[in-house]
Amino acid sequence: DTAVSQTPKYLVTQMGNDKSIKCEQNLGHDTMYWYKQDSKKFLKIMFSYNNKELIINETVPNRFSPKSPDKAHLNLHINSLELGDSAVYFCASSTGGVASEHSYNEQFFGPGTRLTVL
Amino acid sequence: LAKTTQPISMDSYEGQEVNITCSHNNIATNDYITWYQQFPSQGPRFIIQGYKTKVTNEVASLFIPADRKSSTLSLPRVSLSDTAVYYCLVGPGRGGATNKLIFGTGTLLAVQP
Secondary structure, eight states: OOSEEEEOSEEEEOTTOOEEEEEEEOSOOSEEEEEEEOTTOOEEEEEEEOSSOEEEOTTSOTTEEEEOSSTTBOEEEEOSOOGGGOEEEEEEEESOSBOOTTOOOOOEEOOOEEEEEO | OOOOBOOSEEEEETTOOEEEEEEOTTOOTTEEEEEEEEOTTSOOEEEEEESSEEEEOSSOEEEEOTTOSEEEEEESSOOGGGOEEEEEEEEEOTTSBGGGOOOOOOEEEEEEO
């Protein structure tokens, strides 16, 4: 069974549209994340979220918003898509915002969603 | 948060030992050093983490000098399947806040036959 899954794997859309990417984890983790990886392979965190705290990278436009219906899901909504939003988006999860002494604070990543804005 | 610097790319041949060095001059007392591996078209995955001296697991070894301002990931006898991007991260380790980890640009390791 896939630990962290994302849908869709590929998303092609027009500028100005609104789209969502879904993420689910079956690891029982408390914290989930969204990352953006651009064409130069630089991996930038966008959000980290648990039931107590949403941390937003200040460079992320407010067109992007995470929505969590429950602890196992963190979906990414993007409004008014722009050309520069084209990238691979990764969802990840971990044991929590503060890990136990026995945890490596390891993040488990999904397979990614390649978004192309035309 | 400590910034890391690592080579953009490295080349190697099958069967060789590969050492990737990461500089983190501003590492804090409570920071750990963590390495992730990313294969093409996949998300990154955890390889190894350490605080000081040497750590070894079934995949790699991590060498950290006493001043902790750098670290070296060592991959023994690489194969073609080790071709990937390797990220060095510095931040909270055991007992710390996972959401404070920052990925850098990574090192693209290309293994040739």
